[in-house]
Amino acid sequence: MGESDPIEVFATRYMQEPWRFPDKHIELASLSVAMIVRNDETNIARSLESVKDIANEIIVVDTGSSDHTVEIARSHGAKVVFHPWNNSWSEAGNICLENATCDWVLFLDADDELIAEDVSRLAQLIQDIDHSGFYLGEIYYVGEQEEDGAVSSLSFRLWRNKSEYRFADADQEQLKASARHNNPRVGVAEVRINNFGYLNKPNTNKVQRDLRILMGERDDGSGDFSLRIKVGVDYLAQGDFKRALESYKRAFANLSGSDIQNAARLANNMSLCLKSLGRHRQALKLLRDAQDAYPEYVDLFYMEGLVHFEERDYESATTCFETCLTMGSHRRLYYSHSGVGSYMAAYMAARTCLALGNEAKSLCYYEKALALNAGYGRAAYDLGLLLLRKDGPENVRQILESQVDLNSEVVLSSLSLLFSQTGYYDISLIYVEQLAEKGSAPSQTALLKGECLFNLGYFKEAIAEFDKVAISSQHYSAACANKSVCYMLIGDSKRAIEAIDLIKSIKEFALVHAIYRSVASLSKGRVSSISLDVAQKDSALQIVADLMGKLLELKNLDVFEKAVALLDELGLSPGESSLFLGKIYYDAGYNEIAVEELIHAYESGSADGESFYILGSTAFDNEFFEEAKTFFFEALHRGVEELGLFVLLGRTLIKQGEIGLAAEVFEAGAGKYPNAPLIAELRQHI
Structure with a gap:
């Protein structure tokens, strides 16, 4: 048989393509989203929301939740399969796969989120006819908050739904091997997943389990690149930055010279480790070398900004974040941290400008962050704090609502916290009610x-709400502590003790339990005793300060005065107690009593720089300028360098007619805050 005419072959294939016939039904590939869950009510709604527009079905295998996880999953249309946890991740994973009926499977954790701008890419990906599966980009948040930086990796998350593709371990090695055996083409896709599982308060048990699994499977110290990256992430989550760095260095040493993607990503990961270790100079050297090699990788410039921010070099940090905004978001070849080229860079630029004293520019950047992402709760919160300095809560509320997405649960939660933490509880309650209607995080x-x-004084109603918090929830301990205080304030010390005893076995809340139980006993007139290690003293004092401050805010002086006895038990001298109480009184607006306590602290030799700043501010407000001058200079001498101190001291000296000395103070202030408009204005006036 002779060779076919290539033109005829092309013509035949061309005419057979489905898109040539618009009326012909085209069968699109379908997608099952699968996940294993247990007590994940805090995160699962975000994860399910992120795939709602692409998933044809959602399979959730619940291994024993006692919170609202199952209800939330069902409310998002998920099929929930119950399977007891048998210490086998692969067993639960295979239950997911056995229940999946679509052409492809996307495997997620409950704390994952498919990045919105990549949904369309994923939709195109599952129409692929050549590959058996794909690695997706995974962005791990490992700091206190998202803006602290993230590390990235590749993870095998998407594969064809075939009966021979099954888990035999927890890092998906066996499943990948099956996929390659059936079809050696496993691809890498430009689809990213955010992982919030290690953010702020990592699940230590999960991290240690992952490390045991990962390292156990590679006892010889070998292992593929993605394994090294994952081990590094787990070390980061534990705060072991040194071991994380070593893991990344080993991965880097095994790279081929042409592996641009992984080299750039590793440079960013290693720089985060160096930053966290305080090795800023090395971090900057690594970042600048990487920027020369990978000039389009915006994450490197964002990370440089974070290093400068940590060094308090706010001008350099601002330049970096502005560079990120100019570069823009996700570029080909790189798995960029979501937002580093847009809303997150604008938010960090706002923070650096505020640190430099330039409120006007900071305000513009906060608004830009929200313009780029109206669902960005942290920007809404910080913008609100800035606006509340100069405007009333109702006006601030209107301004914020005009710039945010009120359908976003993150925004509603942030607005609730904003107005709650600034004392406008009635407004906060409005946003809480809106949040409750969504039902995603009960x-x-x-x-x-x-x-x-x-905080509004409805203690019995508050107790009823605290009782709704699930025992398995991360919010349970806080609910018990608050409930205990409510009982103290209605005079039921017995139930106050019972409420706080509910968390006595929770190690992280041992100090809270001891202190609240002592205050409950004191409120009943009983003798209380508390024993602490020296290392616990500062933490204990902060807990006491927060509790006593709240008692003052609620004007419950009876319980407050009984709680003062705790200070003796915590080992404070009379002078130290006066210093401690003076600051609490001042923060609560009891200025006269605050001054009395701080003067006593001074006479006892216990005063610090902050106390002199408070005394100076109070003297200035009462037009005792000579005394204010003395206090302010003492505060400066003791290391206080706040912008407000330079401003108030300069104004005090002007009132005293000491113009030359005022100019020197403003000059010193300008050295610390070169872009502060207020200092510039006062210097010009002089």
Whole structure:
């Protein structure tokens, strides 16, 4: 048989393509989203929301939740399969796969989020006919907050739904091997997943489990690149930056010279480790070398900004974040951290400008962050704080609502916290009620609502809300502590002790339990005793300060005065107690009593720089300028360098007619805050 005419072959294939016939039904590939869950009510709604527009079905295998996880999953249309946890991740994973009926499977954790701008890419990907599966980009948040930086990796998350593709371990090696055996083409896709599982308060048990699994499977120290990256992430989550760095260095040493993607990503990961270790100079050297090699990788410039921010070099940090905004977001070849080229860079630029004293420019950047992402709760919160300095809560509320997405649960939660933490509990309650209607995080919502009612003085109603918080929820301990205080304030010390005893076995809340139980006993007139290690003293004092400050805010002086006895038990001298109480009184607006306590602290030799700043501010407000001058200079001498101190001291000296000395103070202030408009204005006036 002779060779076919290539033109005829092309013509035949061309005419057979489905898109040539618009009326012909085209069968699109379908997608099952699968996940294993247990007590994930805090995160699962975000994960399910992120795939709602692409998933044909959602399979959730619940291994024993006692919170609202199952209800939330079902409310998002998921099929929930119950399977007891048998210490086998692969067993639960295979239950997911056995229940999946679509052409492809996307495997997620409950704390994952498919990045919105990549949904369309994923939709195109599952129409692929050549590959058996794909690695996707995974962005791990490992700091206290998202803006602290992230590390990235590749993870095998998407594959064809075939009966021979099954898990035999927890890092998916066996499943990948099956996929390659059936079809050696496993691809890498430009689809990213955010992982919030290690953010702020990592699940230590999960991290240690992952490390045991990962390292156990590679006892010889070998292993593929993605394994090294994952081990590094787990070390980061534990705060072991040194081991994380070593893991990344080993991965880097095994790279081929042409592997641009992984080299750039590793440079960013290693720089985050160096930053966290305080090795800023090395971090900057690595970042600048990487920027020369990979000039389009915006994450490197964002990370440089974070290093400068940590060094308090706010001008350099601002330049870096502005560079990120100019570069823009996700570029080909790189798995960029979501937002580093847009809203997150604008937010960090706002923070650097505020640190430099330039409120006007900071305000513009906060608004830009929200313009780029109206669902960015942290920007809404910080912008609100800035606006509340100069405007009333109702006006601020209107301004914020004109710039944010009120359908976003993150925004509603942030606005609730903003107005709650600034004392406008009635406004906060409005946003909590809106959040409750969505029903996605019932324990968190109950805690927020309870706190609002508590602060408004509705203690019994607050208790009812705190009772709704699930025992398995991360908010349970806070709910018990708040409930205990409510009982103290209605005079039921017995139930106050019972409420706080509910968390006595939770190690992280041992100090809270000891202190609240002592205050409950003191409120009943009983003798209380508390024993602490020296290392626990500062933490204990902060807990006491927060509790006593709240008692003052609620004007419950009876319980407050009984709680003062705790200071003796914590080992404070009379002078130290006066210093401690003076600051609490001042923060609560009891200025006259605050001054009395701080003067006593001074006479006892216990005063510090902050106390002199407070005394100076009070003297200035009462037009005692000579005394204010003395206090302010003493505060400067003791290391206080706040912008407000330079401004108030300069104004005090002007009132005293000491113009030359005032100019020197403003000059010193300008050295610390070169872009502060207020200091510039005062210097020009002089």
